[in-house]
Amino acid sequence: MHKRLVALLVAVLAVFTLAPVASAQSTPTLSNIRTGQHVGFSRVVLDLSGLPTEHRVSEVTSVSHCASGNPIAVAGPGINEILSVTLIGAAAHDDNGNLTYTGSQNFATPGLSHIRGVALTCDFEATLGVAVGYSNPYSWHRVFTLTSPNRLVIDVGL
Template sequence: MKSIHTIKTIRRPIRTAFAVLAVAAVPVGAVAVPAVAGANAAASSSTTCPTGWGSLPEANTRVSTATLEAVRTGRHACFDRVVFDIAGKPPGYTARYVSNVFRPGAGHLVPLRGGAKLEIMLGVREFDEAGHWAFQPTHESSVTGYRTFRQVEYAGSTEGAAWIGLGLRARLPFRVFTLAGPGAGSRIVVDVAHRW
C-alpha cells in the first residue's frame, strides 16, 4: 500500500508541472488578442445614437431675404439627413408632422411614400435679385436605400416661402438646425432618426 501512495504522490507533481508548462508555452497575446478584437468588432457594429430628439413641430421665425439654392440628402449611422443650401442668412422655417402635404396656393395633394409625412416650410424668396427662379426643383431626390427617408418632394412655393414634403418610414424623432457657410450662405439641416 505504501508504494501506491508514493506513485500517486509522484504523479501529482508531474501532472502539475505539465499543466504549468502548457500554460507557459502559450503566448500571452494569443489569448488576449481574439477577445479584444471581438470586443472592438462588436463595439464598432453597434453605434450609440442620440435619444433627445422629439416629434413635435420645430420653428424659427427669423426674417430673411435669402433664396433656396439646392436640396441635398445623406445617410448616417443614426439618421437620414436633408440639407437645404441657402444663398444668404438662414431664413425662418417650420418642420412638422402632417397627415398630408398639399401644394401651396392650389391645395392639391402631394402624394408621398411612407408611413409618415414631414412638412418643411422655408422662409425663402422664389426669385433672385435678377428676377430669375432661384431654385429649379427636380421634384424628387433619390433616397433609394435610405433607412428612414422614402421620398423628398418639392411641394411648391408662394411669395416668401417654399414647401418640401418628406415621406418617411414612420413617425420618428427629428431635429432642425442651421449652419453658417459656405461663404456668405447658410444651410438648414433636418435629421430624422432611424428609431426612437
C-alpha cells in the first residue's frame, strides 16, 4: 500500500511538473491610426489587435509624455483644446519590444473640420495615450470601442 501511494504521488508530481503553463494573453497592440471627416464631426480611429481593458478621456490644455514627463506640442494649427485618451491594457509595441505602429507619432490632420492634430503621448507599461487637438472649445466628443475589427473611435464635432 505504501509503495502504491508513493508511486501515485510521484505520478501526480510528474504531471504537474511537466504540464505546460498557459501564458498570459499579450497586451492588445496598435497597428494604425486613421482619420476621416463625416457630416458634422471629425473622427480618429485607432486600429487594435484586441480591446483595451478600459479607456479614460479628459479635456486638457496641454499634454506630456507619460514616461519622461516631457511636454508634447500636438501638431496642427489653431489647437485650443486637447482631448487626452488613455487606453489601459494596450500598447504600440509587441511583447518583444518591436513597434506595432510605425506611423507618425505627432501629425496635423488637414482636411478635418474639427480635429487639428493627433499625437501619441504614452506607450509605457501597457498604457497607450493619444492626444487629439481640436479648435473649438464648445465641441462635443465621444469615445467608444468597436469590434470586428477591434478599434477605438474618437469623434469630435459641433
